[in-house]
Amino acid sequence: MITRAPRSTKVLIWLAKKYINKISNSYYKKHDQKLPIILVAGTAGKSSTTFLIKQLFQNNSWEVFSGASQESCLNSLSGIVMVLTNNYPSFEGNLAGVKKAKFVLTSLLKLFTISYDLPKESIFVYEVGFNEQNEANYFLEVFSSLVSELIITNLTYEHSEGFARQFDQNSYDQIKLKLPVNWRKIFENSKLDPLLKNIALEQFKLAKLTKKIIIPDDIGNIKNSLQSNLTGTYKNHKVITKRGPNFSLLIENKFAFSDEYLLPITFGKYIYILALLSSQYELNPKNLIKTLKQPQLPNGRFGILQGQFKTTIIDSTYNSDPSSLIGYLELFKEVVTSFKNWEEYISKNPDPNNPINSPKHYLILGEMRELGDTSIEAHSKILVELMEIGKQYRDYIQEIILIGREWLKCDQNKIPKTHGDINYITFNNQIFKVYLRSGDVNKTLTPDTVRPHSWFWLKGSQNTIFLEITAQHLLQNPKDQSRLCRRGEDWDQIREEWS
Secondary structure, three states: OOOOOOHHHHHHHHHHHHHHHHHHHHHHHHHOOOOOEEEEEOOOOHHHHHHHHHHHHHHOOOEEEEOEOOOOEOOOHHHHHHHHHOOOOOOOOOOHHHHHHHHHHHHHHHOOOOOOOOOOOEEEEEEOOOOOOOOHHHHHHHHOOOOOEEEEOOOOOOOHHHOOOOOOHHHHHHHHHHOOHHHHHHHOOOOOOHHHHHHHHHHHHHHHHOOOEEEEOOOOOOOOEEEEOOOOOOEEEEOOEEEOHHHOEEEOOOEEEOOOEOOOHHHHHHHHHHHHHHHHOOOOHHHHHHHHHOOOOOOOOOEEEEEHHHEEEEEEOOOOOHHHHHHHHHHHHHHHHHHHHHHHHHHHOOOOOOOOOOOOEEEEEEOOOOOHHHHHHHHHHHHHHHHHHHHHOOOOEEEEEEEOHHHHOOOOOOOOEEEOOEEEEEEOOEEEEEEOOHHHHHHHOOOOOOOOOOEEEEEOOOOOOOOHHHHHHHEOOHHHHHHOOOOOHHHHHHHHHHO
16 A cells, blocks of 8 residues: 655645754754654554653653643644644634645744744654554654654554555565564564554654664553663563552552553553653653652543542543553453452451442443454454453443444344434344444433442543543533543534534
8 A cells, every 4th residue: 555645745744844854953053962852653552651751851841842732642744833833723623624724824934934942951752643554654754864762652453444454565674674573573474464564564664763762562562561772772671560559550669650540551561661761861760750640641541530429430532442442441350350359358357337339330432443344353352352241240330331333333133223322233142232422322321320339431432432422421520521532612513513
């Protein structure tokens, strides 16, 4: 598959390259060294990782240029220009083309007047977005060889609809000498799906930009293991992650991550990346601890919110893909097992001051997007997992609700049954309830039906589903809407159009 950049993209490549070169040259003239540039790639976890890296350097009083914030994480060519011009227009909603043309013209004019006067402690940290094969070539052209470190967080089937089924041998041959031995074995494994290898290869193309990279240890990676060559040779990092109080994360028995988020164990490797960078840039260790104890992740990433009727909401409504959803279900099992073990302990050691009150759980899962012809297989694997969860934890589950048309494709008879807003699919002779829109689910979650003290586990993919609608519906405090993803009038308009 060959992706040819449309004319508008070529203009953005040219603009982004001009701005990167301008800020880099300005920095070099003043400090006689390269401006540090960190790129974060991968298929999952890159927005959170980028935002945490930004916070780490800010806590060390560095000037940080980054498209990552709690509200949004820019990862496009236009985002690079936005960051370096400090101009953040929205292209969502009506007249998107006109808004983009105005932005390009304004940025072009500003290119000849803008100047940078940066302190030595300055850095550019940016997430690289991927939607199709060969899109990495755009970023290769923009950054040339200016990148200090490349970080790849995870490699799974997300965005697979934009990739070819035939392995891109030519691109692999160009970069294989930059890869560690185990990754050469992975790419040269004839039994591995060429589609997944192409997705991984797309990220690894960026290795042309730098000698220093931090990468997952394996493909389809959901393990806490990394490789890095920050010191000139590749090192293996098996990240030991345990649970602290209130399900907080404890990494390497040294780094404690905030309990304001309910994160899967596998998130430990993203935190470990911060430790590697902190050491690489000789940052104050105290500021690493500060970053982990008082973090801010982008909205819609595992936030713990208080719902009506003393319920708890685990808000992971920004995105969903096979790897992250499996991790989310593992997290669910871990939490429910903890409650189950506590309940068994109390039953054997009765304490009138601690009555048994294990919560019930609602699993509300949106469809996974951008999977192309792997969609049915991916959703079917999740349904198999849900069947096992239903058997093992049936006494703790209040309801399992699915949202989105992709689930309907898994019906074993290819004819889902419909009753009002509810669709019923049969999978391996078990029936699952499917809604097409989040708004339809909200109608069923009323004061008469919601079980007090329950936990709501919300995991949804971006666009079309907008599962944050259900999170908002369940909130106890309306002010917590600011912690939900996709805020603003443009997104309100898009949600209304889709629903």
